[in-house]
Amino acid sequence: MSDGRVQEETQAGFTVYGRAWCGYCSGALRMLDQMGLDYSYIDIREQGISKQELAQKLERPVYTVPQILHGDQYIGGYTDLVPYLVSIREKTS
Numbered sequence: 001m002s003d004g005r006v007q008e009e010t011q012a013g014f015t016v017y018g019r020a021w022c023g024y025c026s027g028a029l030r031m032l033d034q035m036g037l038d039y040s041y042i043d044i045r046e047q048g049i050s051k052q053e054l055a056q057k058l059e060r061p062v063y064t065v066p067q068i069l070h071g072d073q074y075i076g077g078y079t080d081l082v083p084y085l086v087s088i089r090e091k092t093s
Contacts, residue, residue, distance in 0.1 A: 012071035014039035017054055020046070024078035025066040035085060 014032055016039055018025030025041075032039045044054060044065065055062040058074060068075040075084050 013037075014075075015069040016041050016066050017044050017049070017068075018066040019043060022065050024064075028066045028068060028078050028081050031081065031085060035089070037085075 014037060016025065016028055016032070018028070018041065020043055029039070029041060042049070044051075051062045054067060058067060058069075060074065064077055066077055066081075068077065068081050070084070075081055
């Protein structure tokens with residue numbers, strides 16, 4: 001992958017679907033903040049989005065939150081975000 005593509009990947013924003021009471025959601029947002037990465041947070045309860053509606057949008061079953069995207073790429077949940085961010089850091093170092 002070229003350096004331009006890596007830069008483009010890291011500049012694409014993240015979208016985090018979660019709930020206010022969710023510790024893993026808070027942890028994901030904290031990690032993104034610490035790395036200085038742009039993201040949008042969508043509280044599915046506040047926005048009236050059901051898990052079924054989110055599953056339709058993501059085109060996959062949704063059992064837990066957070067559900068995280070990087071641009072249009074589905075990342076997964078909190079435990080998927082950690083190695084993904086490590087891989088981004090390695091590509092940009």
